[in-house]
Amino acid sequence: xxxxxxxxxxxxxxxxxxxxxxxxxxxxxxxxxxxxxxxxxxxxxxxxxxxxxxxxxxxxxxxxxxxxxxxxxxxxxxxxxxxxxxxxxxxxxxxxxxxxxxxxxxxxxxxxxxxxxxxxxxxxxxxxxxxxxxxxxxxxxxxxxxxxxxxxxxxxxxxxxxxxxxxxxxxxxxxxxxxxxxxxxxxxxxxxxxxxxxxxxxxxxxxxxxxxxxxxxxxxxxxxxxxxxxxxxxxxxxxxxxxxxxxxxxxxxxxxxxxxxxxxxxxxxxxxxxxxxxxxxxxxxxxx
Amino acid sequence: xxxxxxxxxxxxxxxxxxxxxxxxxxxxxxxxxxxxxxxxxxxxxxxxxxxxxxxxxxxxxxxxxxxxxxxxxxxxxxxxxxxxxxxxxxxxxxxxxxxxxxxxxxxxxxxxxxxxxxxxxxxxxxxxxxxxxxxxxxxxxxxxxxxxxxxxxxxxxxxxxxxxxxxxxxxxxxxxxxxxxxxxxxxxxxxxxxxxxxxxxxxxxxxxxxxxxxxxxxxxxxxxxxxxxxxxxxxxxxxxxxxxxxxxxxxxxxxxxxxxxxxxxxxxxxxxxxxxxxxxxxxxxxxxxxxxxxxxxxxxxxxxxxxxxxxxxxxxxx
Numbered sequence: 294x295x296x297x298x299x300x301x302x303x304x305x306x307x308x309x310x311x312x313x314x315x316x317x318x319x320x321x322x323x324x325x326x327x328x329x330x331x332x333x334x335x336x337x338x339x340x341x342x343x344x345x346x347x348x349x350x351x352x353x354x355x356x357x358x359x360x361x362x363x364x365x366x367x368x369x370x371x372x373x374x375x376x377x378x379x380x381x382x383x384x385x386x387x388x389x390x391x392x393x394x395x396x397x398x399x400x401x402x403x404x405x406x407x408x409x410x411x412x413x414x415x416x417x418x419x420x421x422x423x424x425x426x427x428x429x430x431x432x433x434x435x436x437x438x439x440x441x442x443x444x445x446x447x448x449x450x451x452x453x454x455x456x457x458x459x460x461x462x463x464x465x466x467x468x469x470x471x472x473x474x475x476x477x478x479x480x481x482x483x484x485x486x487x488x489x490x491x492x493x494x495x496x497x498x499x500x501x502x503x504x505x506x507x508x509x510x511x512x513x514x515x516x517x518x519x520x521x522x523x524x525x526x527x528x529x530x531x532x533x534x535x536x537x538x539x540x541x542x543x544x545x546x547x548x549x550x551x552x553x554x555x556x557x558x559x560x561x562x563x564x565x566x567x568x569x570x571x572x573x574x575x576x577x578x579x580x581x
Numbered sequence: 582x583x584x585x586x587x588x589x590x591x592x593x594x595x596x597x598x599x600x601x602x603x604x605x606x607x608x609x610x611x612x613x614x615x616x617x618x619x620x621x622x623x624x625x626x627x628x629x630x631x632x633x634x635x636x637x638x639x640x641x642x643x644x645x646x647x648x649x650x651x652x653x654x655x656x657x658x659x660x661x662x663x664x665x666x667x668x669x670x671x672x673x674x675x676x677x678x679x680x681x682x683x684x685x686x687x688x689x690x691x692x693x694x695x696x697x698x699x700x701x702x703x704x705x706x707x708x709x710x711x712x713x714x715x716x717x718x719x720x721x722x723x724x725x726x727x728x729x730x731x732x733x734x735x736x737x738x739x740x741x742x743x744x745x746x747x748x749x750x751x752x753x754x755x756x757x758x759x760x761x762x763x764x765x766x767x768x769x770x771x772x773x774x775x776x777x778x779x780x781x782x783x784x785x786x787x788x789x790x791x792x793x794x795x796x797x798x799x800x801x802x803x804x805x806x807x808x809x810x811x812x813x814x815x816x817x818x819x820x821x822x823x824x825x826x827x828x829x830x831x832x833x834x835x836x837x838x839x840x841x842x843x844x845x846x847x848x849x850x851x852x853x854x855x856x857x858x859x860x861x862x863x864x865x866x867x868x869x870x871x872x873x874x875x876x877x878x879x880x881x882x883x884x885x886x887x888x889x890x891x892x893x894x895x896x897x898x899x
Contacts, residue, residue, distance in 0.1 A: 323697075327692070328693070329696060329697055331831075375879065375883075378883060384639065384693050385633075385838070386886060387693075389831070389834060389881070389882050390878065390879055392828075392835075392878055393835075393878025393879040394875065394879065395875070396828070396871050396872065397872050397875035400871045400872035404869055404872065512828075516700075516704050519700065520701050523697065523701060553712035553714075556708040556712065557708040557709060557712070561705070563701060563702075564683075564702070568686060571689055571690075
């Protein structure tokens with residue numbers, strides 16, 4: 294029983310890490326541009342499928358490196374030519390735009406790569422279990438956790454120590470003032486979007502190795518990512534990270550005791566948080 | 582008389598079209614069920630627009646209440662009572678109760694954050710519908726039930742295998758719901774909702790409890806949404822869990838925008854355009870029609886943001 298619980302907690306942490314990567318990107322874009330990027334899951338799928346396509350040419354490591362970057366470039370283009378055109382209009386339009394893009398991405402990946410699930414090869418030495426008793430602790434899983442930690446750590450560094458991060462943080466508080474002070478807000482929003490999409494692409498590559506490749510891969514993680522943001526508190530990246538891990542573990546544990554409720558439980562948690570602490574665990578009151 | 586006709590020209594045209602729809606549809610090569618779909622989804626879009634267009638609150642989770650209405654009627658007829666009207670009532674009550682309970686949790690949120698919370702909450706019902714296999718039929722949907730004829734004592738309304746009768750049955754409820762919504766919007770209460778849309782802060786300074794009004798508007802909107810969902814289920818004699826899924830919520834919103842959110846009849850027009858377009862697309866590009874639906878979303882946002890009625894009004898104003 295202990296082992297079963299440990300197994301599900303480990304699983305939950307890994308799924309939670311995906312949610313957190315997705316949610317942090319979504320939250321960045323939402324704070325600075327006031328856009329809910331419904332297409333975020335679509336970008337995750339693009340990252341995953343690009344890695345699949347690239348791996349035969351550049352190997353696993355090359356795919357891991359290149360696919361998120363290419364995804365981010367697609368993100369920059371989409372932002373520049375489509376999403377930036379609805380800034381400043383009723384937020385409804387940006388939601389509908391990314392909603393439409395989400396439809397197009399999902400069917401687009403189905404169109405290009407087919408509806409059946411595809412195998413994604415991870416180096417076999419990474420897939421070895423590290424111990425006989427805890428068979429579920431494969432190297433790949435630890436590697437994934439480490440990589441997510443590096444990505445999130447890097448992001449936090451960029452946000453707190455670099456000029457770009459400073460400008461993004463200032464922009465989320467008062468974009469107009471930042472603009473008046475001579476920062477090119479268009480470029481800032483574009484780069485910020487690119488960072489968010491890079492994280493989605495990275496989550497996609499990692500998910501491909503863990504969950505397998507299917508066109509619906511993106512649609513299944515986008516809603517839990519919203520929940521992670523709401524639970525953690527919008528505007529707080531630490532909170533979002535915490536929210537993602539929390540719902541991953543909660544979902545995994547519920548899977549032990551009441552499997553059919555493993556998806557619904559995170560929404561119940563969200564309701565409780567909204568009831569007790571409407572701004573989210575680490576969010577500030579009054580921002581939304 | 583002339584002045585009356587002039588003032589109500591749009592209403593007269595719309596009702597004339599609605600009353601003759603089954604015959605018009607058959608004349609242009611459509612079928613009666615397509616007309617019923619326009620009326621039912623039109624009611625859903627108009628119910629959503631009560632909140633979206635007239636109160637100015639961004640809800641992206643309305644499919645949940647549409648679906649709850651559908652499951653309410655399906656479960657009632659299958660497990661409890663072979664009565665169409667009782668099922669319809671159960672569906673509406675189920676949707677309304679869920680909306681009333683969830684409402685207080687979300688009315689303090691605004692803008693995109695409101696949209697995100699509503700759409701996330703909607704997913705609870707989707708997972709319940711998909712996972713509670715024994716009762717709801719899970720992913721395959723709720724089957725093995727059907728609408729029944731209604732016996733009013735003095736006369737009997739036959740609905741089974743009578744698409745045209747069912748069309749007028751649905752139109753009756755559509756008319757009642759639309760009349761109630763129009764009356765509410767014309768009342769002082771409705772004026773407050775419009776005031777919230779135009780300037781929320783100012784409305785609050787006038788001493789009006791904005792959150793309560795948004796909650797009430799949300800409840801009214803979701804209740805009629807549930808009615809539309811129940812009618813939709815009765816039309817198909819089937820409930821699909823995807824009618825609860827978050828993508829369906831976006832489709833209701835696009836109907837509102839496509840037709841024109843600032844016009845009372847706009848969402849109905851949007852629903853009509855959407856239903857015809859979907860019927861056409863799914864026959865031409867059956868496998869990837871969702872891609873083209875997405876393309877329609879993008880095109881509407883970029884090139885057609887005022888919708889059909891908005892463009893029409895602009896043209897007549899010039």
